[in-house]
Amino acid sequence: MASPNDLDTPPTADRGWGRLNPRHRLASWGWVWAVCLLLGQERGWPGLPWVAVTLQCLVYPLLSQGWARRQADPWHAARWVLTLDAVCLALWVVWLGVPLWLTYALATASVTSFAALWGRAGLVRAGLAWAGGAGLAGALWGLHLQPHMGPAATACSMLYLTAQLAWWAHVLQRRLSRLSQARQQLAHSERQLRQQLGVVSALQSQWQEQAHHDALTGLFNRRFLDATLARELVRCLRMQSPLSLILIDIDHFKRVNDEHGHAAGDEVLRRLAFLLSNDARASDVVCRHGGEEFLLMLPHMPLATALARAEHYRATLAASVMWIGGQPLNCTLSAGVACYPADGQTAELLVAAADQALYRAKRSGRNQVVAASDEGAVQSARA
Numbered sequence: 001m002a003s004p005n006d007l008d009t010p011p012t013a014d015r016g017w018g019r020l021n022p023r024h025r026l027a028s029w030g031w032v033w034a035v036c037l038l039l040g041q042e043r044g045w046p047g048l049p050w051v052a053v054t055l056q057c058l059v060y061p062l063l064s065q066g067w068a069r070r071q072a073d074p075w076h077a078a079r080w081v082l083t084l085d086a087v088c089l090a091l092w093v094v095w096l097g098v099p100l101w102l103t104y105a106l107a108t109a110s111v112t113s114f115a116a117l118w119g120r121a122g123l124v125r126a127g128l129a130w131a132g133g134a135g136l137a138g139a140l141w142g143l144h145l146q147p148h149m150g151p152a153a154t155a156c157s158m159l160y161l162t163a164q165l166a167w168w169a170h171v172l173q174r175r176l177s178r179l180s181q182a183r184q185q186l187a188h189s190e191r192q193l194r195q196q197l198g199v200v201s202a203l204q205s206q207w208q209e210q211a212h213h214d215a216l217t218g219l220f221n222r223r224f225l226d227a228t229l230a231r232e233l234v235r236c237l238r239m240q241s242p243l244s245l246i247l248i249d250i251d252h253f254k255r256v257n258d259e260h261g262h263a264a265g266d267e268v269l270r271r272l273a274f275l276l277s278n279d280a281r282a283s284d285v286v287c288r289h290g291g292e293e294f295l296l297m298l299p300h301m302p303l304a305t306a307l308a309r310a311e312h313y314r315a316t317l318a319a320s321v322m323w324i325g326g327q328p329l330n331c332t333l334s335a336g337v338a339c340y341p342a343d344g345q346t347a348e349l350l351v352a353a354a355d356q357a358l359y360r361a362k363r364s365g366r367n368q369v370v371a372a373s374d375e376g377a378v379q380s381a382r383a
């Protein structure tokens with residue numbers, strides 16, 4: 001006696017996969033009225049049962065539906081309406097003499113409705129309602145078995161049952177197809193989301209790369225070094241290990257730009273960057289500190305080794321002739337070397353010590369390497 005055809009409300013675990021549909025319920029009761037009409041003709045009912053049948057099949061559904069709609073929770077009220085339907089149907093079939101096909105059609109339609117709407121709990125409720133209705137009718141009027149009906153009433157009952165089952169199947173099919181569409185959409189959205197996440201993560205990596213690297217040379221930039229140096233110093237303190245800094249500046253770089261052009265100057269910066277990063281260990285951080293200045297952070301490297309590294313760079317650059325735009329170009333560099341902990345215990349102090357050493361290297365004539373701890377002494381012979 002219920003219909004699940006209202007698909008606008010998504011089913012929930014509580015509501016099964018159907019929903020009580022008032023129009024379909026009225027049609028079902030109309031059908032019952034038609035079957036009773038045929039049965040009444042077959043059995044030659046007098047006038048009174050017709051009034052009762054009409055009240056039951058055409059008036060009661062309207063009244064009960066109106067009541068359910070006025071309740072605060074119409075869904076809960078519908079459960080009681082459907083239960084009352086089952087009780088009434090059981091009363092009728094017992095009173096009419098349990099006609100086999102009519103009982104079967106009505107009971108099946110009622111039980112499937114309960115099951116579709118409320119699952120297993122609905123089945124129990126349907127069983128109780130039918131047993132209650134039949135028991136009440138049996139107590140009132142006793143059981144008068146007249147199981148057979150004529151072909152017209154039987155055909156009508158069968159048709160009703162078939163229509164009811166077909167309707168449920170149709171609703172179930174629509175629900176499943178909607179579910180499958182929703183799943184496909186969900187999978188599509190998930191794919192799109194994954195793609196977008198991929199793009200975002202690629203952009204993030206690109207942004208991090210740009211944020212930490214110098215565009216011209218590809219070396220780390222000063223921001224990255226500032227963030228790393230403090231962390232490395234803490235590690236070296238914990239491990240009681242030295243950390244050296246080499247600050248390098250190309251000598252008379254302005255002249256390079258003036259005489260060979262800015263592009264040639266850029267090329268010199270790139271080649272020196274390549275030289276510096278070529279020998280670097282995995283733990284070293286080679287960065288462009290600004291302009292024509294480079295800073296190397298060398299964890300766990302004592303001063304003597306750092307001085308030797310700086311001297312290697314100085315000597316290599318001084319000895320090499322760069323051919324840029326068909327022109328020979330020779331550059332030199334000056335370097336200041338400072339070592340933790342002797343020359344400074346914080347990042348700022350250590351960089352300042354390396355800067356002082358570089359300044360002294362410049363002041364002493366350039367193309368040389370100077371250690372911060374060795375006040376004024378030139379560590380490396382001029383090339």
Ligand SMILES: Nc1nc2c(ncn2[C@@H]2O[C@H](COP(=O)(O)OP(=O)(O)OP(=O)(O)O)[C@@H](O)[C@H]2O)c(=O)[nH]1
Pocket residue numbers: 216249250251252253254255257261262263264265266269290291292362366
């Ligand atoms: N080509 C090029 N030149 C740069 C870049 N950044 C800074 N410079 C130039 O580097 C030069 C640095 O000049 P100065 O600071 O006077 O130093 P210098 O000429 O190297 O002289 P000293 O350091 O005293 O030996 C300036 O002419 C800047 O324009 C860059 O990215 N590309």
